[in-house]
Amino acid sequence: MSYSIFQTWMIIVLLGVGTFLLRFSFLGLIGNRRLPEWVLRHLRYTPVAVMPGLVAPLVLFPAATGGEPDAPRAAAAIVTVVLGLWTRNVLLAIFGGAGTLYLMLYLTA
Amino acid sequence: MERTGAAYWQGFRDGAPFVLVIIPFGMVFGVVATEAGLDIVAVMGFSVLVIAGAAQLAALQLMTDNAPTVIVLATALAVNLRMAMYSAALVPHLGRAPIWQRAVMAYFLVDQSFAVSAATFEREPGMSLRAKVAYFFGTISPVCLPWYFATWLGAVVGTRIPPQFALDFAVPITFIAVIAPMLRTFAHVAAAMVSILLALGLAFLPYNLGLLIAAVAAMATGAQIELIQSRRRAA
Numbered sequence: 001m002s003y004s005i006f007q008t009w010m011i012i013v014l015l016g017v018g019t020f021l022l023r024f025s026f027l028g029l030i031g032n033r034r035l036p037e038w039v040l041r042h043l044r045y046t047p048v049a050v051m052p053g054l055v056a057p058l059v060l061f062p063a064a065t066g067g068e069p070d071a072p073r074a075a076a077a078i079v080t081v082v083l084g085l086w087t088r089n090v091l092l093a094i095f096g097g098a099g100t101l102y103l104m105l106y107l108t109a
Numbered sequence: 110m111e112r113t114g115a116a117y118w119q120g121f122r123d124g125a126p127f128v129l130v131i132i133p134f135g136m137v138f139g140v141v142a143t144e145a146g147l148d149i150v151a152v153m154g155f156s157v158l159v160i161a162g163a164a165q166l167a168a169l170q171l172m173t174d175n176a177p178t179v180i181v182l183a184t185a186l187a188v189n190l191r192m193a194m195y196s197a198a199l200v201p202h203l204g205r206a207p208i209w210q211r212a213v214m215a216y217f218l219v220d221q222s223f224a225v226s227a228a229t230f231e232r233e234p235g236m237s238l239r240a241k242v243a244y245f246f247g248t249i250s251p252v253c254l255p256w257y258f259a260t261w262l263g264a265v266v267g268t269r270i271p272p273q274f275a276l277d278f279a280v281p282i283t284f285i286a287v288i289a290p291m292l293r294t295f296a297h298v299a300a301a302m303v304s305i306l307l308a309l310g311l312a313f314l315p316y317n318l319g320l321l322i323a324a325v326a327a328m329a330t331g332a333q334i335e336l337i338q339s340r341r342r343a344a
Contacts, residue, residue, distance in 0.1 A: 001146045001175065003175075007178060008172075009154065011178055011181055012155055012158055013158060015165075015168060015182060016159045018189070019186065022189050023195070023196055023218040024196065024216075025196050026196040026197035026199075027214065027215050027218075028215055035194070040197075041336065042328050043190055043194040044335075045296070045297065045332060046324075046328060047188065047287075048288060048327070049187075049301075049323075050184065050187050050188045050327075051163065052288060052302075052304040052308075052327075053304035053307065053319075053320050054167055054184075054308070055280075055284045056304075056309055058280065059285075063277060064277040064278070080282050080285040080286050081285055081289050083286075083289070084289020085289045085290070088290040090287055090290060091286075093289060094133065094283060097282040097286065098279075101275055101278055
């Protein structure tokens with residue numbers, strides 16, 4: 001990471017202000033006017049549109065192995081997906097994924 | 110007064126189970142942010158000013174890649190766009206509260222308290238405005254206060270965790286665990302697939318622009334499939 005202290009805090013503050021404005025938007029400023037249906041329809045997909053794309057390269061080319069695909073990390077990711085889909089339980093998926101990662105790292109060490 | 114007190118505690122009880130998610134998630138952010146080189150004041154600055162775990166981790170991930178400031182902000186705010194939807198959904202219930210209360214509630218409008226509050230307000234339309242406000246503050250207490258504490262704890266212990274613990278992978282696992290339960294419909298799955306394929310395929314673009322393009326295309330994919338399916342159902 002090569003940001004100056006000023007840049008780091010600019011990111012933090014602007015992200016804070018922007019996030020607050022998103023949260024305050026309708027509750028504070030726009031009130032009871034309804035969002036058009038097509039806007040709502042797009043907003044519904046923001047988390048599943050951003051986060052998988054962010055995660056995919058981290059899973060396939062982990063920085064810890066110098067960008068080389070890594071069996072323990074791939075297995076951990078798969079177990080996390082399956083547990084999350086199957087149980088709908090975030091915490092269980094995290095623990096299952098972490099457990100798989102540690103077990104595999106131990107076995108392949 | 111008696112009534113609002115009861116509503117507050119009801120909200121508190123309904124929000125309490127989320128502590129189990131918030132504590133590890135907050136610690137992961139504290140640890141990873143400290144490992145990435147942020148000092149504890151900046152780490153706490155993130156959790157206090159932004160108070161949105163997924164967006165904070167997204168910003169952090171791009172910062173470790175040294176992405177330009179504009180890209181960091183655009184991507185992290187895209188993760189938070191859903192909050193405008195939460196804000197709109199709460200207007201019928203909380204929109205007549207005093208403006209200062211609405212501002213404070215907006216600051217604390219996080220996934221968990223929104224989910225619990227919206228469900229309760231729908232189920233009990235007879236709740237008074239004051240009871241709804243008290244209930245909302247009840248739901249955020251066991252979510253947001255532990256969030257600050259867990260971030261701080263993660264930042265303090267973070268640098269002492271040896272590399273064998275493979276904390277580099279805490280972010281991917283947390284993200285996947287948050288996203289997987291959201292893949293309820295074909296439209297959600299298709300959006301996630303487009304996001305993954307385009308993010309990987311466009312990884313050569315400078316400034317992490319590929320992820321932003323992938324996100325916009327994925328959003329449009331989900332929305333379009335939902336539209337086609339609802340038309341087919343109506344026909």
